[in-house]
Amino acid sequence: MNINLLTELEAQSLNALIDNAENIVIFSHRSPDGDAIGSSLGMAAYLKQRGKKNVAVVVPDMFPNFLQWMPGADFILRYDKKKEEVEKTVSEADLMFCLDFNDASRTAEIEPFITESKAKKVLIDHHLDPNIDVEIKVSHPEACSTCELVFRIIWQLGGFDSMDKDVAVPIYCGMMTDTGGFTYNSNRPEIFFIISQLLTKGINKDKIYRNVFNNYSVWRLRLMGFVMYTKLNVFNEYHSSYFTLTRQDLKHFHFIKGDAEGLVNMPLQIKGMKLSISLREDTEKPNTIWVSLRSVDDFPCNKMAEQYFNGGGHLNAAGGHLYCSMDEAEMIVNKAIKEFKWQ
Structure with a gap:
């Protein structure tokens, strides 16, 4: 099954942006949900596997307890808690990823850091009518989640063979949460092909479900x-x-x-x-x-x-x-x- 999303030129351009970047920041929206956190952590882990040492995930505010178990979650920078650290990290960025939002206003107080930065920017999102000035825009409203798009990009860029659980688990979690456990917006065969491939990485999909949906007070x-x-x-x-x-x-x-x-x-x-x-x-x-x-x-x-x-x-x-x-x-x-x- 062909799940590639990018044109050949887009894939080459994205690879070049990643290869040339020294300091990468991944942003997501206010009140981040499973797809926002999952796509951000999955992308961050993939970039680190590519040898990128300085990769930060920045969110505006708190995300739910039932998402804090995911690999890499401890390293997420919350702007409402660590403003000075976030501002320093963002000021040094030369590449930014905007994940799971179509407008910078959805990042609340972080918005000026995105719109005013001179860093190169990449948008990956599945909401309608994206409105952010970026070098590469991956916008597919028909996708079940931003995590689906992140997986397909990693796949196309040749990162699947080296993918480990730090990438696979957050991506699966985001796909699962944004479809209500695959009960809506999840009828396309590409989704279940992706799930089948993630399972080859040794993820425990049943435990992921329990961690999210059976983890309340x-x-x-x-x-x-x-x-x-x-x-x-x-x-x-x-x-x-x-x-x-x-x-x-x-x-x-x-x-x-x-x-x-x-x-x-x-x-x-x-x-x-x-x-x-x-x-x-x-x-x-x-x-x-x-x-x-x-x-x-x-x-x-x-x-x-x-x-x-x-x-x-x-x-x-x-x-x-x-x-x-x-x-x-x-x-x-x-x-x-x-x-x-x-x-």
């Missing part, structure tokens, strides 16, 4: 039950649902980053349900609501997110935000569900 389980029993609003006539998480709810259940991961998928288990929306109050910024949307079949989450929630994303998985009270956010969601009803 008891408070996360209590939060799940609370949300499904008391906070879920179901509109059977519109095949849609939504739930809210207020600051008070989060405080009561000792919320830590990652505890709400995957909750938005659960209402889709209801027979006939096509759309699920989560509204979560920011724990620090007043009147800020984070919106997550999930759907099945051809309901366009991304279009709803763009039209109502200042966001975007993929067909069946999207996100956005609202600057208002929770009561106002619920009014907007109700309007969106009724006016953007399932066709």
Whole structure:
């Protein structure tokens, strides 16, 4: 199976950029998820295998506990914790990789370091409409994840034979998390060819699953039950649902980053349900609501997110935000569900 992504010229150019680089920085987006962390760690490990000694992974802020077991995670630089070290590292960079984001604004406070740097830049992403000035742009919205793209690039550049678990494990983890354990956006045969190849590197896919999905606190389980029993609003006539998480709810259940991961998928288990929306109050910024949307079949989450929630994303998985009270956010969601009803 041919899984190459780059033209011959692009492959030559990327190899040259890597060969000539002395200090490489890999960036990912705010509130990094499994795909962001997995693609960053996988790419970093690959570059180190190529003999690149100075490779740094920089993220704006905290990533969930259930991702901190991955090889190389201890060396990730968080800007909110190590600003001076990040600024020094970025100032010395001559090559930057922008992974799993289509616009520098998604990196929050890190954005100026990317846009103002004179370093060469490479974008690898699977979100729509990339808007970053780079030397090489690998943008494939049809891909299941940025990790898929990273694997295919490493494969094309001849790095598969020397690939070890430090590369393979994060890549598999990112593909798995961005598809809900390969339950959505994962029908293309290329995905399972890649999985078959990663398995030859000795990864334990069952343990990776447990590390991510069976690694929560008891408070996360209590939060799940609370949300499904008391906070879920179901509109059977519109095949849609939504739930809210207020600051008070989060405080009561000792919320830590990652505890709400995957909750938005659960209402889709209801027979006939096509759309699920989560509204979560920011724990620090007043009147800020984070919106997550999930759907099945051809309901366009991304279009709803763009039209109502200042966001975007993929067909069946999207996100956005609202600057208002929770009561106002619920009014907007109700309007969106009724006016953007399932066709």
